[in-house]
Amino acid sequence: MNKIVKYIMLDILKSKVVIAYLVFLMVTGFSIFNLDENTSKGLISLLNIILFIVPLVCLIYATIYIFNSSEFIELLTAQPVSRKKLITSIYAGVVLSLTLAFLIGIGLPILLFTPDATGFIFLLAGILLTLIFTSLAFLGSIVTKDKAKGIGVAIFIWLFFTILYDGLLLLLMFQFGDYPIEKPLMILTTFNPVDLARILILIHTDYAALMGYTGALFNEFLGSQKGTITILLILLIWIIVPTMIAVRKFRKKDL
Amino acid sequence: MIETININKTFGKLRVLKDISIKLENNSSVALLGPNASGKTTFIKSVLGMVLPESGTIKVNNTDIKNDDSYRSQIGYMPQIGRYPENMNIGQVFEMIMDMRKEQMNHADTDLLDAFNMKSIFHKRMGTLSGGTRQKVSACLAFLFRPKIIILDEPTAGLDPLSSEILKEKVKTEKNNGKLIIITSHILSELDELVSEIIFFREGELMFHKKLEELQLQTGEKSVSKVITTILKNNNE
Numbered sequence: 001m002n003k004i005v006k007y008i009m010l011d012i013l014k015s016k017v018v019i020a021y022l023v024f025l026m027v028t029g030f031s032i033f034n035l036d037e038n039t040s041k042g043l044i045s046l047l048n049i050i051l052f053i054v055p056l057v058c059l060i061y062a063t064i065y066i067f068n069s070s071e072f073i074e075l076l077t078a079q080p081v082s083r084k085k086l087i088t089s090i091y092a093g094v095v096l097s098l099t100l101a102f103l104i105g106i107g108l109p110i111l112l113f114t115p116d117a118t119g120f121i122f123l124l125a126g127i128l129l130t131l132i133f134t135s136l137a138f139l140g141s142i143v144t145k146d147k148a149k150g151i152g153v154a155i156f157i158w159l160f161f162t163i164l165y166d167g168l169l170l171l172l173m174f175q176f177g178d179y180p181i182e183k184p185l186m187i188l189t190t191f192n193p194v195d196l197a198r199i200l201i202l203i204h205t206d207y208a209a210l211m212g213y214t215g216a217l218f219n220e221f222l223g224s225q226k227g228t229i230t231i232l233l234i235l236l237i238w239i240i241v242p243t244m245i246a247v248r249k250f251r252k253k254d255l
Numbered sequence: 256m257i258e259t260i261n262i263n264k265t266f267g268k269l270r271v272l273k274d275i276s277i278k279l280e281n282n283s284s285v286a287l288l289g290p291n292a293s294g295k296t297t298f299i300k301s302v303l304g305m306v307l308p309e310s311g312t313i314k315v316n317n318t319d320i321k322n323d324d325s326y327r328s329q330i331g332y333m334p335q336i337g338r339y340p341e342n343m344n345i346g347q348v349f350e351m352i353m354d355m356r357k358e359q360m361n362h363a364d365t366d367l368l369d370a371f372n373m374k375s376i377f378h379k380r381m382g383t384l385s386g387g388t389r390q391k392v393s394a395c396l397a398f399l400f401r402p403k404i405i406i407l408d409e410p411t412a413g414l415d416p417l418s419s420e421i422l423k424e425k426v427k428t429e430k431n432n433g434k435l436i437i438i439t440s441h442i443l444s445e446l447d448e449l450v451s452e453i454i455f456f457r458e459g460e461l462m463f464h465k466k467l468e469e470l471q472l473q474t475g476e477k478s479v480s481k482v483i484t485t486i487l488k489n490n491n492e
Contacts, residue, residue, distance in 0.1 A: 070338075
């Protein structure tokens with residue numbers, strides 16, 4: 001298994017897209033921390049960029065990678081390895097490469113400017129988002145048959161979780177503002193990994209008081225530590241479930 | 256040895272394989288022929304476990320391939336279109352596949368590698384290669400592990416005349432070594448010295464599976480292309 005992972009990483013780490021991603025993250029990180037004296041504020045600005053960019057890059061890159069490698073994946077299935085091992089190795093290869101790019105690109109500025117618990121949580125959230133959206137991309141591209149549809153699905157997933165979902169929640173809040181909707185709202189938030197990552201980071205900054213409705217709820221109901229663990233667990237589910245479904249679908253797929 | 260018993264496959268509403276039962280023995284070289292979309296590639300892919308038939312059994316060397324992966328160590332496969340990760344170089348592709356089949360590496364067959372002079376271009380990136388060169392890489396990989404069964408899907412499409420001659424020579428050698436070789440091709444003339452049996456598919460059905468000699472007697476023709484055209488003409492009349 002490790003061998004397939006190794007060669008896939010060798011391939012991906014040389015790709016221009018991944019290098020550009022790393023450079024973009026690093027340039028953004030350094031320039032934001034340099035612009036603002038207050039690193040905590042800088043972290044929040046960085047957060048807003050990360051929450052858009054990381055899911056987008058993971059979804060689109062992983063989807064295109066799978067479709068471009070379809071003939072190679074076919075050739076690999078003709079070798080004496082199980083499909084399960086093959087797809088998990090490819091997933092590991094893609095995810096490790098993207099995580100490495102993220103860790104170097106964002107980790108370096110964070111290490112230099114805010115090497116504390118909040119910075120660590122920030123990196124953790126970024127890695128979890130990488131894992132989640134790569135597995136969603138795998139699921140999307142295994143279920144769809146052609147590249148155009150696959151990329152369409154990827155873009156829709158991105159739009160849904162970064163923009164549409166929050167809009168729908170907002171609509172719900174305005175519509176049912178007169179009712180006690182805190183709890184249902186909190187539960188609904190757990191269906192969006194991007195929101196979860198945002199809350200995870202925010203409850204660890206000084207801005208916890210200003211962080212908006214759902215975040216405040218999490219803070220109130222769960223307290224900081226309990227909240228962190230709960231969010232981490234839900235994020236783990238967000239990684240495991242799509243990956244498991246993707247593996248199952250791949251084992252039954254006609255290539 | 257490959258044996259399929261009543262395999263069926265549909266894609267949506269289209270029935271691509273209809274009750275295909277075929278038995279292929281070792282020490283034979285089989286041409287898999289038929290018009291486009293007749294089910295040739297689907298048949299090959301079913302044997303390789305890439306396409307999962309809805310019903311029927313496929314046995315390779317007497318073991319059912321369902322839920323088995325190890326049987327593929329006895330098969331060498333050259334796909335119709337070979338595309339490889341862009342940023343790997345040729346050497347790495349070979350290393351990767353060799354790593355996956357390490358236990359078979361102590362008696363690797365590097366004849367084709369040498370004949371195509373592959374080692375001298377090991378440093379070239381896959382993304383920069385021409386279609387023909389990628390085809391050569393696929394061919395080398397198919398023979399590398401001395402498999403008992405060799406499946407070639409349109410092997411010479413895109414190869415220059417010299418290389419395709421090298422490949423054909425290699426197929427002949429392996430045929431004489433008692434391997435089971437399956438070739439699909441639309442260029443019937445190149446099959447003349449290579450095959451001993453012919454399987455013909457049409458619209459997902461097996462039209463016939465016969466020894467070449469038998470077909471030659473039946474039609475009174477010698478070359479594969481003449482034999483096939485005669486049979487098709489007779490069928491249409």
